[in-house]
Amino acid sequence: MLAMYKKELRGYLHSVTGFVYAAFMLLVLGIFTSVISFSSASSHYEYVYYNCAFVFLIAVPILTMRSVAEERRQRTDQLLYSLPVSTAQIVLGKYFAMLTVFAVPAVISCLYPLILHAFDPSGLLSYGAIYTAVLAFLFLGAALLAIGMFMSSLTENQIVAAILSFAVMLVCYLMDQLKDNLPSTSGATMIGLAVLIILFSLLVLLITRNRTAAWIVFVVFEVPVVVISFVKPELLEGMLPKVFGTLSVFERFYVFANGLFDIKALVYFASIAFLFVFCTVQSMEKRRWS
Numbered sequence: 001m002l003a004m005y006k007k008e009l010r011g012y013l014h015s016v017t018g019f020v021y022a023a024f025m026l027l028v029l030g031i032f033t034s035v036i037s038f039s040s041a042s043s044h045y046e047y048v049y050y051n052c053a054f055v056f057l058i059a060v061p062i063l064t065m066r067s068v069a070e071e072r073r074q075r076t077d078q079l080l081y082s083l084p085v086s087t088a089q090i091v092l093g094k095y096f097a098m099l100t101v102f103a104v105p106a107v108i109s110c111l112y113p114l115i116l117h118a119f120d121p122s123g124l125l126s127y128g129a130i131y132t133a134v135l136a137f138l139f140l141g142a143a144l145l146a147i148g149m150f151m152s153s154l155t156e157n158q159i160v161a162a163i164l165s166f167a168v169m170l171v172c173y174l175m176d177q178l179k180d181n182l183p184s185t186s187g188a189t190m191i192g193l194a195v196l197i198i199l200f201s202l203l204v205l206l207i208t209r210n211r212t213a214a215w216i217v218f219v220v221f222e223v224p225v226v227v228i229s230f231v232k233p234e235l236l237e238g239m240l241p242k243v244f245g246t247l248s249v250f251e252r253f254y255v256f257a258n259g260l261f262d263i264k265a266l267v268y269f270a271s272i273a274f275l276f277v278f279c280t281v282q283s284m285e286k287r288r289w290s
Contacts, residue, residue: 004093
């Protein structure tokens with residue numbers, strides 16, 4: 001895994017991808033630091049990370065689009081499979097390399113509050129809230145990078161991988177607004193849950209390439225929803241907004257940006273990262289033996 005990590009990290013450093021990402025991230029952080037800390041004279045530096053959350057819509061596709069798709073396009077993935085390492089080690093090496101490149105600008109930004117202290121020695125800055133927001137920013141990035149890497153494993157075209165990642169990031173980013181505008185009637189909830197179950201079944205099909213498994217997943221989740229909709233439809237009322245609220249990743253990050261610490265949110269981010277790294281491993285394993 002270490003050899004794969006070094007190889008991928010060199011790839012980011014020897015191409016423009018890593019530098020473009022770092023420059024873009026530091027530029028955005030610098031702009032919001034100037035606006036919030038200087039123009040608005042706010043001592044809540046953690047709001048910088050709150051306002052920079054949109055950066056994931058661009059950063060994740062930039063970092064993840066080539067991670068697996070490029071290997072498939074150049075057929076070098078077959079060489080990787082011939083190495084004396086497991087698919088999990090290959091994926092983890094790629095993932096931690098991306099995570100390192102992502103983390104560098106965020107870690108550099110940790111110096112900004114210390115620099116601001118020179119301009120405001122009154123001690124109004126809350127370092128606990130600031131660095132808690134940085135920690136949540138890193139965990140959120142780890143979760144979204146895992147999703148982006150999985151999107152990259154589904155295709156051999158970098159552009160398609162970038163579009164898929166951007167689409168998923170956009171849905172994640174807008175999920176709070178979608179939640180507030182979703183209908184709460186039992187009929188709308190049944191339709192919405194059916195769509196989510198279909199998408200989940202397609203995800204299982206993409207990972208396993210097994211239609212039987214996908215159909216089993218669909219039936220296991222869809223049948224109870226249909227039964228409840230006929231037997232006791234009032235149970236479905238308001239469930240769709242709750243499901244979207246439960247799945248929202250950015251809403252959990254905003255809690256940290258508001259100065260609170262939520263260990264359950266960190267566990268949630270880590271669980272998403274683990275789930276999609278696992279899905280990427282399974283996706284590559286199926287290609288390895290196909």
